[in-house]
Amino acid sequence: MVLRRVAIIGAGISGLTAGCAFKQKGITVDIFERSGSIYEFGAGITLSRNATLLLGELGLFDSISARGFSPMGSFIRDYKSAKVISSINLDENFITIDRRDLVQQLANSFQELGGNIFLNNKIESIDPSKGILNSSANNEMEYDLILICDGINSSFRSRFFDQYTPRFTGFVAWRGMTTVNKLPQHEGSLKANVYYGPGAHFVHYPTGLDNKVNFIAIERSKIWSEESWKIEGDKSDLIKSLEGWDQELVSMVESTDKLYKWGIFERPLPRRLFSKKCVLLGDAAHPMVPFLGQGGCMAIEDAYCLSSLMFKIEDTYEALVMYDKLRNRRSKWIQRRSRLQGMFNHISNPFLVPIRNLIVKFSMRRSVERIHSYDLISELPLELDHG
Ligand SMILES: Cc1cc2nc3c(=O)[nH]c(=O)nc-3n(C[C@H](O)[C@H](O)[C@H](O)COP(=O)(O)OP(=O)(O)OC[C@H]3O[C@@H](n4cnc5c(N)ncnc54)[C@H](O)[C@@H]3O)c2cc1C
Structure with a gap:
């Protein structure tokens, strides 16, 4: 199937990044957002190298980082004395930013590329076999592919993928x-x-x-x-x-x-990330505890991975199978790692605290590096070679 028209449900980080990535390949992309505005609540978000590298490849990093900040390092401290337990050096590829600025920059880039964002358009129903969706604006539209980016409480995931609830x-x-x-x-x-x-x-x-x-x-x-x-x-x-x-x-x-x-x-991953003409991205696919700051980064990885595979693999079904394989593996691991970090961050037993602090001192750097150094741009051709 030749991919000409893509619909995206949800204008969060996953929907907007995917929108930019598909638009850059010359596809018609419509994003449907149920809210009247995409500009979220004020809160920060950190984006690590595994995600910012992809934003760079998509030509989105400069405008985003211009509104963000590079802390260039991180300190882990004791809650009472503020004494440093461990420190990590970070480079300019690790940024912090107000979520409103991130979403606004992604939306600007998407619209500059000619993408459409339909606000106040709640998608009420979809037909995964035909690629048809119905919006609250009473429109029925047909697409070659529907990207489900509707967040942790994804109603379409419940309807078409699995029965897990958050x-x-x-x-x-x-x-x-x-x-x-x-x-x-x-x-x-x-x-x-x-x-x-x-x-x-x-x-x-x-x-x-x-x-x-x-x-x-x-x-x-x-x-x-x-x-x-x-x-x-x-x-x-x-x-x-x-x-x-x-x-x-x-x-x-x-x-x-x-x-x-x-x-x-949290919500475990479904058995499969796609169903007929529908595919899950971001929190709709793999919401995770935020202790490694990776939920948004995973959404960016999903968007890059899916858009690349769709153009590297001719057969859409085969591309979705590969997307499922790669993203299931990676996000399952990050989801598990984030959960473990949560146990680690919240130890209260006074006998375990010094042991935890020693582990942090000697292994945190390596552990963080392992997550941030994941390079999807290099991994994709290798995975494609191995089939
Ligand atoms: C406390 C906390 C801290 C975090 N810190 C970080 C961090 O530092 N770094 C990081 O990478 N991640 C972080 N995250 C995770 C990150 O915020 C999420 O993973 C990310 O925002 C998910 O984006 P998304 O686009 O998949 O979903 P969402 O942002 O939830 O977007 C979904 C969109 O879909 C729309 N929608 C839903 N249903 C419909 C419908 N039927 N029709 C049309 N539109 C619909 C919604 O209105 C919404 O705009 C944190 C999360 C929390 C809770």
């Missing part, structure tokens, strides 16, 4: 933004900083423009009883949870205007 992981994330002048005055505060505390950890990094700083605090919670996976949080609750933590860190939290609280959910 599972609450027992972790809650608090996210807030403040400004660089509110950062703790420890040496290296402008880098990515991670604090390990009993049963919790805290991360902060600058996001680039406007001297903004993003912070995330993750703690354990037995239940998530909210209907939504994201709610506005009460600052005093977080400050109470941070009792005994470095005072400068607590002051930084106090300086924020608004805090959001996320229930952290």
Whole structure:
């Protein structure tokens, strides 16, 4: 089948990156987004080399990194004394950015390439055999391929792929933004900083423009009883949870205007990432706990991988089989690794903490490097050679 028209459900990181990648190959691409705006909530995101390399190859990196920040390193610290447990050097391929800027840059690039984004267009139903979709704007349209990029609660995945539902992981994330002048005055505060505390950890990094700083605090919670996976949080609750933590860190939290609280959910990968003319990307395919900062990076890897295979392999079915093989393997591993990192980051047993800290000191660098050094551009031709 010759690929001429592609529909994408969802204008998040996966949908927009895939949109750019397919547009660059001369395909007609329509993105349908149920919201009236794609410009998300204010929060930071880190993108590591495994993803930024691909953004570079797609010609998207320069405009994105111009709005972001290169922390050039990361410190892991003790929650109380802020003493450095371990440090990692990072290069300019590791960036931090406000998600709104990332999504805006991706959307700008997609539209400059001639792609269409239809806002307020919730896709109500699809027919995977025919490639037909129906939107809330009452349109029925037919495409050669439908990319399902509708996020962790993907309704189309439930309808056409498997019965797994998102599972609450027992972790809650608090996210807030403040400004660089509110950062703790420890040496290296402008880098990515991670604090390990009993049963919790805290991360902060600058996001680039406007001297903004993003912070995330993750703690354990037995239940998530909210209907939504994201709610506005009460600052005093977080400050109470941070009792005994470095005072400068607590002051930084106090300086924020608004805090959001996320229930952290996970969903195992389906047996297969495609069904007839439909294929899953990003969180719809493999939502993961955020402890390695890889969910968005995996979405970018998915987009690059799928668009490349579609043009390297003539037969669409064969291309989808290869996509499934490569992305299932990689995202399953990252999903597992992220879960393990979660156990590691949240150790509270005082006898295990020094052992954990020793392991971090001597092996963190290698472990991070293994994830960030994955090079899909080099791997694809090798995989294609091996069939
Ligand atoms: C606390 C936290 C911190 C994180 N930090 C990082 C990090 O540092 N680095 C990193 O790489 N990742 C990080 N992630 C993960 C990352 O945010 C996600 O993996 C990524 O945003 C997924 O993008 P997506 O496009 O697949 O899905 P989404 O961003 O969820 O986009 C899905 C889109 O589909 C739309 N949609 C849904 N249904 C329909 C429909 N029927 N019709 C039309 N549109 C529809 C939605 O409105 C939405 O816009 C973090 C996640 C969390 C929770």
